[in-house]
Amino acid sequence: MRNYIIIGILLLGVISLNAQDKSNEDMKQKIEDLVSKMTLEEKASLCSGRDDWSTKPIERLDIPWIWVSDGPHGLRRAPATNVPGYGDQLPATCFPTASALAATWDLDLIEKLGVALGEECQAQDVNVLLGPGVNIKRSVLAGRNFEFFSEDPILSGELGAAFINGVQSQGVGTSLKHYVANNVETMRMYNNSDMDIRTLHEIYLRPFEIAVKKAQPWTVMACYNRVQGIYGTESPYILTEVLKNQWGFEGIVISDWFAVVDRVEGIKAGMHIEMPGVSTFNDELIVEAVKNGELEASVLDALVKEILQVVLKAKSLEKEGVELDAQAHHAFARQVAAEAATLLKNDNKVLPITKKKYKKVAIIGEFANNPRFQGNGSSEVKPTQLDKVLDILNQEYGNDFKFTYSQGYSLTDDVDYSMIAEAKEAAAKADIALVFAGLPLHYESEGIDRTHIDLPPSHNKLISEIALVQENSVVVLTNGSAITMPWINEVDGVLETWLGGQAGAGATADVLFGKVNPSGKLAETFPMKLEDTPAFFNFPGEQGEVIYGERIFVGYRYYDEKKMEPLFPFGFGLSYTTFEYSDLTVSAKNIKDTDGLVVTMNIKNTGETKGKEIVQLYVKDEESTLQRPEKELKKFAKIELNPGETKEVSFELNTRDFSYFDGHRALWIAESGAFDILVGASSRDIKLQETIQLQSTQIVPLAYNEYTFFREYWDNKETRELLKAMVPQWIGNFVPEGKSLDDAVFNDFLIDNPIIKLPYVTGGEVDQQGVKDFIEKCKGITYTP
Numbered sequence: 001m002r003n004y005i006i007i008g009i010l011l012l013g014v015i016s017l018n019a020q021d022k023s024n025e026d027m028k029q030k031i032e033d034l035v036s037k038m039t040l041e042e043k044a045s046l047c048s049g050r051d052d053w054s055t056k057p058i059e060r061l062d063i064p065w066i067w068v069s070d071g072p073h074g075l076r077r078a079p080a081t082n083v084p085g086y087g088d089q090l091p092a093t094c095f096p097t098a099s100a101l102a103a104t105w106d107l108d109l110i111e112k113l114g115v116a117l118g119e120e121c122q123a124q125d126v127n128v129l130l131g132p133g134v135n136i137k138r139s140v141l142a143g144r145n146f147e148f149f150s151e152d153p154i155l156s157g158e159l160g161a162a163f164i165n166g167v168q169s170q171g172v173g174t175s176l177k178h179y180v181a182n183n184v185e186t187m188r189m190y191n192n193s194d195m196d197i198r199t200l201h202e203i204y205l206r207p208f209e210i211a212v213k214k215a216q217p218w219t220v221m222a223c224y225n226r227v228q229g230i231y232g233t234e235s236p237y238i239l240t241e242v243l244k245n246q247w248g249f250e251g252i253v254i255s256d257w258f259a260v261v262d263r264v265e266g267i268k269a270g271m272h273i274e275m276p277g278v279s280t281f282n283d284e285l286i287v288e289a290v291k292n293g294e295l296e297a298s299v300l301d302a303l304v305k306e307i308l309q310v311v312l313k314a315k316s317l318e319k320e321g322v323e324l325d326a327q328a329h330h331a332f333a334r335q336v337a338a339e340a341a342t343l344l345k346n347d348n349k350v351l352p353i354t355k356k357k358y359k360k361v362a363i364i365g366e367f368a369n370n371p372r373f374q375g376n377g378s379s380e381v382k383p384t385q386l387d388k389v390l391d392i393l394n395q396e397y398g399n400d401f402k403f404t405y406s407q408g409y410s411l412t413d414d415v416d417y418s419m420i421a422e423a424k425e426a427a428a429k430a431d432i433a434l435v436f437a438g439l440p441l442h443y444e445s446e447g448i449d450r451t452h453i454d455l456p457p458s459h460n461k462l463i464s465e466i467a468l469v470q471e472n473s474v475v476v477l478t479n480g481s482a483i484t485m486p487w488i489n490e491v492d493g494v495l496e497t498w499l500g501g502q503a504g505a506g507a508t509a510d511v512l513f514g515k516v517n518p519s520g521k522l523a524e525t526f527p528m529k530l531e532d533t534p535a536f537f538n539f540p541g542e543q544g545e546v547i548y549g550e551r552i553f554v555g556y557r558y559y560d561e562k563k564m565e566p567l568f569p570f571g572f573g574l575s576y577t578t579f580e581y582s583d584l585t586v587s588a589k590n591i592k593d594t595d596g597l598v599v600t601m602n603i604k605n606t607g608e609t610k611g612k613e614i615v616q617l618y619v620k621d622e623e624s625t626l627q628r629p630e631k632e633l634k635k636f637a638k639i640e641l642n643p644g645e646t647k648e649v650s651f652e653l654n655t656r657d658f659s660y661f662d663g664h665r666a667l668w669i670a671e672s673g674a675f676d677i678l679v680g681a682s683s684r685d686i687k688l689q690e691t692i693q694l695q696s697t698q699i700v701p702l703a704y705n706e707y708t709f710f711r712e713y714w715d716n717k718e719t720r721e722l723l724k725a726m727v728p729q730w731i732g733n734f735v736p737e738g739k740s741l742d743d744a745v746f747n748d749f750l751i752d753n754p755i756i757k758l759p760y761v762t763g764g765e766v767d768q769q770g771v772k773d774f775i776e777k778c779k780g781i782t783y784t785p
C-alpha cells in the first residue's frame with residue numbers, strides 16, 4: 001500500500017512538473033507572438049514607466065500594466081499611480097524598519113513578515129513591492145542605514161532572501177535594491193563608489209548574489225550612483241555579466257527613480273525599465289538608436305520579452321478580494337519588534353521590571369508619548385494605528401505599577417533645564433527610571449547623511465542627570481543606526497528598540513516587563529566614537545568620488561583587524577537568561593574543498609527563563625595569499641530554549657565559505673591550509689573553536705594577463721622553466737658573488753615585476769611580442785591554490 005502511495009505522489013509530481021513546463025512553454029509562445037506583433041515604438045515604450053508607479057500598457061495588444069510601490073518595511077501606496085503618495089498614501093501596517101528586522105537574525109520570522117507584506121500588496125492591488133534594501137552599512141553616517149539590514153554581507157543577503165521568498169509566495173514581486181554599492185546619500189545621483197573588484201564582490205555584491213540565487217526577486221532596482229566609474233543603470237558588467245550571466249537572474253532590472261542618465265547605454269547594459277515615467281524622450285532615443293544601427297533590435301527584443309514575462313506573471317497571480325487584516329498584522333508587527341529589541345546593558349539585573357522589585361516607575365522622555373517609529377523618505381508608511389509607550393503601560397500594567405510621566409526634552413536639540421529638573425524630581429521619587437531617548441526623525445533620512453552619530457544634547461544631558469538621582473536608570477533607545485553613548489557607565493540598563501514600527505511601543509513594554517525575553521543582537525557595530533569607524537576618512541567622499549579605502553574591512557572586519565574595542569560589537573545582545581555552548585564537533589578535520597563540512601554544537605539554557613539565542617559561526621583563514629579579515633560570519637541560527645533545555649545546532653559549510661575573491665582571475669578561490677571554525681555569541685565572544693585542514697582541488701589558471709607577476713610564474717614548476725628559458729643568459733653577469741643565478745635574478749631582481757616589464761629589463765632583447773608569446777604558452781597552465 002505504502003509503495004502505491006509513494007508511486008502516486010511521484011506521478012503527481014511528474015504531472016504537475018509537466019503542467020508547469022507546459023504553461024511556461026505557453027507563456028513563452030504567447031510572448032513571442034506579442035513581440036512579433038509590436039512596432040518598434042511600442043517595444044521602446046515598454047522600457048519606461050507610464051507614471052510614478054506603473055508600467056505602460058499596450059491596449060492594442062491587450063498588454064496590461066502593473067503597479068509597483070514602496071517598500072520596504074510596509075506598503076506606501078499612493079491613491080493613484082500618477083501621484084507621488086507622500087502624505088496621502090493609503091494606510092498600511094508599518095512594520096519595524098530593516099535595522100530592527102536584522103537585529104532579529106530570524107529568517108523564518110522575516111519570511112513571515114514578507115508573507116504579511118505580500119498580503120497587504122494583494123489587498124491594495126500592488127504587484128511589486130519596492131524592497132528589500134540589502135546595501136551594506138559601510139558608514140555609521142549613511143542616511144539610509146535604518147532602511148538597510150547590516151554591515152555584513154551574509155546576514156544582509158540571507159535576510160533579503162527570506163524577505164523576498166515571503167512576499168513572492170503571495171504572488172507579489174519584489175525589487176531588490178539598490179543594486180549596487182549604494183552606501184551614501186550625499187551627491188547620491190552622481191557619486192562614484194570607487195573600489196577594487198575584490199571588495200565589490202566580497203562585500204557589496206555578495207548580499208545581492210545570495211538574495212538573487214536563493215529567492216529570484218522579480219525585479220532588481222539599479223542604483224543612483226556610479227560603480228567603478230559607470231552608472232549602475234548603465235553597467236554591462238554589473239547588470240548583465242554578473243547579475244544575469246554569473247548569478248542566473250531571471251527577472252528584470254528597473255531603475256531607481258530618476259536614476260537613468262544615458263538610456264541607450266542602459267538598454268545595451270540590460271536595464272529593462274526606466275522609472276518613473278516622465279516623458280517619451282528616452283523612448284524616442286531608443287527607437288532612434290535601433291534605426292541608426294547603434295542598438296541591435298535583438299537586444300531590445302530580448303529585454304521586452306523579459307519585461308512581458310514579469311508583467312504577465314504579475315497579472316496572472318493577482319488575487320481578488322484579499323482584505324487587509326489590520327488587527328492581526330498590528331499584533332504581528334508587535335511580535336516582530338519584540339524579537340528585534342536588543343538588550344545592550346543590564347547591570348544588577350535592573351531589567352525586567354517585576355512587581356517584586358519595583359512599584360513606582362518614572363517614565364521620562366518625549367518619545368514615550370510621541371513615538372519615533374520609522375525613517376524619513378520614500379519608505380515612510382502611513383500606519384493603520386500608532387501605539388504610544390505611555391498608553392500601553394497604563395493600559396496593560398497600570399494595575400500593578402504606578403507610572404509618572406515627564407517630558408524631559410522637547411523635539412529641538414536644546415537642553416531644557418526646567419524639563420530636566422522636573423524629570424529628576426519624578427525619577428528620584430520612583431523605584432526605577434526609564435528614559436526614552438533616541439534620534440529625532442530629521443536625524444535619519446533618505447537623501448541626507450548624518451554629520452555625527454551623537455544623540456541630541458538634550459537627550460544626553462537628561463540621561464546623565466537622571467542617573468545622578470536614580471540608581472536604577474534604564475535608557476530605552478529608538479534610532480535606526482548606531483549612536484554614541486557618553487553616559488554608558490552612568491546607567492544600569494540600555495535597551496535598543498530601533499525604529500520599531502507602529503506597534504513598537506507594545507513590544508518595548510513586553511521586553512521591559514519581561515513578557516518577552518529580549519533576543520535581538522546587533523547587526524552593526526556600535527563604535528566608541530565616529531573617528532574610530534572604518535570609512536571615517538572616506539565618507540561621504542569629495543566631488544562625487546567616494547574611495548572605499550577600507551576595502552573588505554567593513555564593520556567588525558575593521559575593528560578586529562585594528563584590535564580596537566567598539567562600544568558594542570557586531571552580533572552582541574543580552575538576554576534575561578544565560579546560555580552555555582559545548583561539544584563542538586566537525587564532520588572531518590581534513591577535508592577537500594568539495595566535501596563540505598558539517599559543524600555541530602550544543603547550546604543549553606542555563607538560566608531560569610525561557611529564551612532565544614543567536615548562535616554565530618565565523619571562519620578564520622589562518623594563512624592566505626591575499627589579505628583576509630580576522631574572521632568572517634558564515635552561518636547563524638536563532639533557537640529557543642526552555643530553562644535547562646539543550647539543543648543541538650548544526651551548520652553546513654561549503655567551498656564558498658572558505659573562499660576569497662581573486663580579482664585578477666575573477667574567481668572565488670578556497671586555498672589549501674588551516675581554517676579555524678569559531679562559534680560564538682557575538683563577534684567578540686567566541687565560545688568554541690576547532691581547526692580544520694582544507695585541501696583544494698580547484699584548478700586555477702596561472703596567467704591572467706601581461707600583469708601576472710614573475711613571482712607567480714617562478715612559484716610554478718612548469719612556468720619556472722619557461723621563464724628561465726626566456727630570460728637572456730647575460731643577466732647572469734650581474735649576479736653578485738655567492739649568489740646563484742636563480743636567487744639573484746629571479747628571487748631578488750625580477751620577482752616583483754609584472755611580466756610586461758621584461759622588454760625594459762632586458763634592454764629590448766625580449767620584445768613585446770616575446771612577452772605575448774610567453775603568456776600564450778602559459779595560458780593552459782594551471783595550479784591548485
Ligand code: BGC
Nearest residue numbers: 070071130177178256257378
Ligand atoms: C529611492 C527608492 C524608492 C524610490 C521610489 C527612490 O528615491 O531611492 O528606494 O523605492 O525612490 O520611491
